[in-house]
Amino acid sequence: MCLQYGTGSPANAQFVGMWETLNNVYRLEGVRGLYRGFLPGVFGISHGALQFMAYEELKTLYNKHRNQPIDTRLTTMEYLTFAALSKMFAAATTYPYQVVRSRLQEQHRSYNGVWDCIKQIWVRESFRGMFKGLNAYMLHIVPNIMIVFGIYEAVLNIHAEMRLEQDLASAEE
Structure with a gap:
């Protein structure tokens, strides 16, 4: 959530809460994204x-x-x-x-x-x-x-x- 800059592509998705962020990172990047x-x-x-x-x-x-x-x-x-x-x-x-x-x-x-x-x-x-x-x-x-x-x-x-x-x-x- 701290590293959000803009909107547009899925790579720049805006997250508003912890659970939404975890869900979207997992959806967009998989388990690996959660542990980056x-x-x-x-x-x-x-x-x-x-x-x-x-x-x-x-x-x-x-x-x-x-x-x-x-x-x-x-x-x-x-x-x-x-x-x-x-x-x-x-x-x-x-x-x-x-x-x-x-x-x-x-x-x-x-x-x-x-x-x-x-x-x-x-x-x-x-x-x-x-x-x-x-x-x-x-x-x-x-x-x-x-x-x-x-x-x-x-x-x-x-x-x-x-x-x-x-x-x-x-x-x-």
């Missing part, structure tokens, strides 16, 4: 793994640099900074898969698979083509992840405080 861009999308799973790895590694390295135990609680600003940096790292590392996936799903150019798509992007747009739209993407996701990780760390902190209170209450008994 799936393979590059699978690589998107690595994005979250890289992000969490970078986030935890940044916290650990920072505490080691300060000669603190690695599980020392940080300030909210430090958590937000590490969330932003880890997201920027993961996004910059994995963004080309999103470009390829989007291009494969687009109906206005034909590709013969993932490698053909990558080759066409490279020939027409070079290295920059693989990162087209990254700046706008960063403006969207970095504040979002800062909020998510801020909440994540706040919940972890609340949980740690509750455990400490339970341990103190158990010790008093």
Whole structure:
């Protein structure tokens, strides 16, 4: 539905809802059309793994640099900074898969698979083509992840405080 541009031929059919879109894609392109861009999308799973790895590694390295135990609680600003940096790292590392996936799903150019798509992007747009739209993407996701990780760390902190209170209450008994 995001990739609709015009009307006219069946290749440019306009879809108004999810079920109509699924039905028409299946009718026009078959099962293969429903899974166009799936393979590059699978690589998107690595994005979250890289992000969490970078986030935890940044916290650990920072505490080691300060000669603190690695599980020392940080300030909210430090958590937000590490969330932003880890997201920027993961996004910059994995963004080309999103470009390829989007291009494969687009109906206005034909590709013969993932490698053909990558080759066409490279020939027409070079290295920059693989990162087209990254700046706008960063403006969207970095504040979002800062909020998510801020909440994540706040919940972890609340949980740690509750455990400490339970341990103190158990010790008093």
